[in-house]
Amino acid sequence: MDNLSDTFFALSDPTRRAILLRLSKGEATVGELAMPFEMSAPAITKHLKILERSGLIRKEKDGQLRRCILQEKPLKGASEWLEHYSHFWEDSFAQLDDTLKAMVGKDHSEEGAK
Amino acid sequence: MDNLSDTFFALSDPTRRAILLRLSKGEATVGELAMPFEMSAPAITKHLKILERSGLIRKEKDGQLRRCILQEKPLKGASEWLEHYSHFWEDSFAQLDDTLKAMVGKDHSEEGAK
Numbered sequence: 001m002d003n004l005s006d007t008f009f010a011l012s013d014p015t016r017r018a019i020l021l022r023l024s025k026g027e028a029t030v031g032e033l034a035m036p037f038e039m040s041a042p043a044i045t046k047h048l049k050i051l052e053r054s055g056l057i058r059k060e061k062d063g064q065l066r067r068c069i070l071q072e073k074p075l076k077g078a079s080e081w082l083e084h085y086s087h088f089w090e091d092s093f094a095q096l097d098d099t100l101k102a103m104v105g106k107d108h109s110e111e112g113a114k
Numbered sequence: 115m116d117n118l119s120d121t122f123f124a125l126s127d128p129t130r131r132a133i134l135l136r137l138s139k140g141e142a143t144v145g146e147l148a149m150p151f152e153m154s155a156p157a158i159t160k161h162l163k164i165l166e167r168s169g170l171i172r173k174e175k176d177g178q179l180r181r182c183i184l185q186e187k188p189l190k191g192a193s194e195w196l197e198h199y200s201h202f203w204e205d206s207f208a209q210l211d212d213t214l215k216a217m218v219g220k221d222h223s224e225e226g227a228k
Contacts, residue, residue, distance in 0.1 A: 075199045076200075
């Protein structure tokens with residue numbers, strides 16, 4: 001898979017997104033990451049491997065422990081890809097805004113004519 | 115799967131992203147979407163089903179044809195999720211900027227001392 005596909009795939013699971021949210025607050029060991037989830041160690045390890053392969057996290061040895069650290073680069077890449085489409089929802093808002101303004105304008109002119 | 119997981123999963127394939135890019139330029143029939151890809155009709159249909167399930171596209175009947183239309187809502191949802199992390203790369207840029215400014219400042223003061 002290409003990088004962007006790896007990133008989007010890694011983000012397509014609520015446990016992996018919860019792990020990233022936890023890591024956005026600071027580094028954590030594998031044990032600390034596993035704690036809030038009712039999940040077996042191999043299941044958590046599998047999620048961490050997918051996150052690591054996509055480059056969303058990296059592991060660092062700290063004595064006997066392995067700390068996981070969030071990496072922002074793939075998140076930025078995914079965000080930039082989505083940014084290309086942002087004019088779609090911005091245009092929708094602008095259209096809604098225009099419609100509302102037109103409705104308010106119409107109401108005012110109707111009131112004026114009364 | 116939840117909506118966000120569906121969206122990120124749908125985006126985790128380059129063919130599906132290429133289909134969305136094509137649809138961002140306007141509606142297209144299934145045949146028109148299949149044309150640029152050396153792929154069987156069932157393979158394209160499978161990709162379209164994943165995109166439809168995630169809400170990224172919707173199909174509309176046009177006589178004998180079925181037109182595909184891009185839907186911005188899931189893209190907006192994914193973009194907003196990623197937005198929460200944007201301070202990470204913005205902070206990194208700010209830090210790099212500070213480092214560069216400090217380096218330039220140091221060079222200038224060293225030059226001044228010569």
